Amino acid sequence: MCGIVGYIGDKLAQPVLFNCLARLEYRGYDSCGIALKGSRLRVYKDVGGVKELERTAPLLEGTAGIGHNRWATHGEPSQANAHPHCDCSGNIAVVHNGIISNFQQLRQQLTAEGHRFASQTDTEVIPHLIEKYYQGNLEAAVIMVLGDIKGSYAIIALVVGEDKLVVARKGSPLIIGLGDRDNLVASDVTAVLDYTDRVIYLEDGDIGVITANSVRVTNGGTEVSRQESRVRWMVEDAQKGGYEHFMLKEIHEQPRVIRDTLIGWGSLAESAVDLAAMCREAESMVMLACGTSYHAALIGKHIVEELIGIRVRAEPASEFNYCHPVLAKTAAMVITQSGETADTLKATQKLKAAGCKVLAITNVMGSSASRLADYTVYTRAGPEIGVAATKSFMAQLMVLYCLMLSSTDAKASRLADLMAGVRQLPEKAQQVLNNESRIEEYAHHLSGYDNAFFIGRGVNFPIALEGALKLKEISYIHAEGYAAGELKHGPFALLRKETPVIAILAHDNTYEAMLSNIKEVKARQSPVIALVEEGDKTVGKLADYVITVPQVAPLFSPVVNTVALQLLAYYAARERGCPIDTPRNLAKSVTVE
Numbered sequence: 402m403c404g405i406v407g408y409i410g411d412k413l414a415q416p417v418l419f420n421c422l423a424r425l426e427y428r429g430y431d432s433c434g435i436a437l438k439g440s441r442l443r444v445y446k447d448v449g450g451v452k453e454l455e456r457t458a459p460l461l462e463g464t465a466g467i468g469h470n471r472w473a474t475h476g477e478p479s480q481a482n483a484h485p486h487c488d489c490s491g492n493i494a495v496v497h498n499g500i501i502s503n504f505q506q507l508r509q510q511l512t513a514e515g516h517r518f519a520s521q522t523d524t525e526v527i528p529h530l531i532e533k534y535y536q537g538n539l540e541a542a543v544i545m546v547l548g549d550i551k552g553s554y555a556i557i558a559l560v561v562g563e564d565k566l567v568v569a570r571k572g573s574p575l576i577i578g579l580g581d582r583d584n585l586v587a588s589d590v591t592a593v594l595d596y597t598d599r600v601i602y603l604e605d606g607d608i609g610v611i612t613a614n615s616v617r618v619t620n621g622g623t624e625v626s627r628q629e630s631r632v633r634w635m636v637e638d639a640q641k642g643g644y645e646h647f648m649l650k651e652i653h654e655q656p657r658v659i660r661d662t663l664i665g666w667g668s669l670a671e672s673a674v675d676l677a678a679m680c681r682e683a684e685s686m687v688m689l690a691c692g693t694s695y696h697a698a699l700i701g702k703h704i705v706e707e708l709i710g711i712r713v714r715a716e717p718a719s720e721f722n723y724c725h726p727v728l729a730k731t732a733a734m735v736i737t738q739s740g741e742t743a744d745t746l747k748a749t750q751k752l753k754a755a756g757c758k759v760l761a762i763t764n765v766m767g768s769s770a771s772r773l774a775d776y777t778v779y780t781r782a783g784p785e786i787g788v789a790a791t792k793s794f795m796a797q798l799m800v801l802y803c804l805m806l807s808s809t810d811a812k813a814s815r816l817a818d819l820m821a822g823v824r825q826l827p828e829k830a831q832q833v834l835n836n837e838s839r840i841e842e843y844a845h846h847l848s849g850y851d852n853a854f855f856i857g858r859g860v861n862f863p864i865a866l867e868g869a870l871k872l873k874e875i876s877y878i879h880a881e882g883y884a885a886g887e888l889k890h891g892p893f894a895l896l897r898k899e900t901p902v903i904a905i906l907a908h909d910n911t912y913e914a915m916l917s918n919i920k921e922v923k924a925r926q927s928p929v930i931a932l933v934e935e936g937d938k939t940v941g942k943l944a945d946y947v948i949t950v951p952q953v954a955p956l957f958s959p960v961v962n963t964v965a966l967q968l969l970a971y972y973a974a975r976e977r978g979c980p981i982d983t984p985r986n987l988a989k990s991v992t993v994e
């Protein structure tokens with residue numbers, strides 16, 4: 402959602418803050434701002450992106466400051482609602498990520514006490530509360546404020562007159578980047594990679610006091626020691642590396658991601674021991690996630706049911722939270738790239754409260770999901786900056802394949818075939834990428850339509866959902882993913898010449914039914930783009946356009962089909978001139994329900 406940063410040290414803070422904010426822009430980007438502490442506090446903020454703000458900002462002196470990228474939740478994107486927010490005196494500034502759920506009540510109280518508010522945000526109550534309690538010690542004032550506010554937060558506060566940043570975390574991520582003669586604070590590590598690879602992950606309830614050369618953390622009034630970690634990600638991982646968009650770079654990184662997962666299989670196998678134990682004790686499994694990660698869960702359901710043989714419920718975490726009693730004898734898996742998705746975290750808490758053991762699959766070290774879960778498997782995607790999930794989804798699929806292949810008691814001959822197949826996947830994904838220019842041609846064609854359907858069956862039904870999600874979120878073409886057999890139960894009413902249907906086929910037990918579905922669609926005049934494996938002689942006679950992907954075992958067909966559909970969405974969006982890495986209204990990490 403929002404991204405927050407803080408800097409204190411021996412450098413001019415302004416360029417550092419802008420650089421960190423630019424790296425965090427993928428988290429939210431409707432407005433942004435900075436506050437610098439020199440002899441007085443100077444705030445500069447506006448609607449729009451970091452680059453625009455940097456271009457128009459005057460040079461603000463100061464070697465300590467805070468910054469914020471906003472993704473509006475309370476109040477429209479506007480200069481007044483952009484962070485940082487200040488108290489009445491203009492000496493205290495705060496940036497905040499999260500939601501203060503009791504802000505209305507606090508605002509009324511503060512207004513009655515004479516505080517004047519300049520924005521519609523929930524955040525603004527924080528600097529006013531600090532002002533109310535401040536008696537020359539920012540840390541003491543922040544501690545009192547935390548007693549008043551409810552909800553979730555990562556906060557950075559500064560005040561004229563004290564050379565420190567005071568930070569606090571509850572329910573929203575916050576890390577401290579350790580420099581030599583300076584320190585940084587940010588919502589995630591990608592923000593600080595240009596300056597340091599040494600970080601501290603704060604825990605819920607932590608309050609930090611950060612100066613240029615010291616970091617002190619307390620929790621519940623007691624000083625605590627938080628371990629320093631080295632970040633494995635390199636700064637180049639968070640740069641475009643010559644590609645026009647992060648999304649395209651990340652699509653192209655997928656053979657590497659698949660290879661890295663296979664190389665790391667040994668460490669995954671240890672998690673598989675936990676998983677196998679979980680499954681042995683369980684009568685069923687539940688897999689929960691949101692958005693693209695939910696599509697990975699749906700594919701995971703197929704993989705587990707086929708390879709492990711237990712029944713799996715895969716559900717959007719946001720729905721799970723409001724229905725179903727949880728059975729204690731349920732093995733549970735949550736999948737979340739960011740590890741911070743509010744609905745997925747809430748589902749994890751619900752599972753744990755019901756006594757389930759939870760395994761989390763996440764891409765972010767130290768994320769909230771990894772803290773809540775009993776076991777964590779880290780995906781090897783590296784930082785994903787494009788808002789649309791691509792390589793993180795691939796990394797999730799690969800973890801699911803590897804975990805289940807390590808846990809299956811499938812017959813030796815079948816297992817040998819699958820093992821051989823999975824090892825070829827980096828090369829197979831690369832072959833799809835080698836076909837990029839052909840897919841670009843089809844995307845050019847698709848970009849002229851306003852509506853599209855994606856259909857698939859079995860393990861490729863979730864791929865239809867994912868193909869449609871990718872297309873709609875970055876190209877703004879309205880797209881629906883459907884189980885191919887369901888199309889005739891209503892959506893047929895929408896089929897006509899202007900409604901292309903993208904049909905995803907695999908040579909498994911769904912193939913014949915898919916051929917029938919294509920014929921039915923063609924009979925309604927809709928153009929069909931079919932995704933089918935090389936060497937298929939039948940589909941070309943039925944479909945208008947055929948995109949071929951390399952042959953793989955049907956269970957692995959989501960891998961090659963995903964890469965093709967990502968490219969299709971990417972080039973359709975590019976043709977339509979869309980802001981591919983930062984689609985409107987979306988944020989990389991959705992930390993509200």
Ligand code: F6R
Nearest residue numbers: 692693694737738739742789790
């Ligand atoms: C779509 C996309 C989102 C995320 C969803 C869950 O391209 O990126 O649908 O998949 O917001 O995010 P995580 O995986 O961080 O829980």
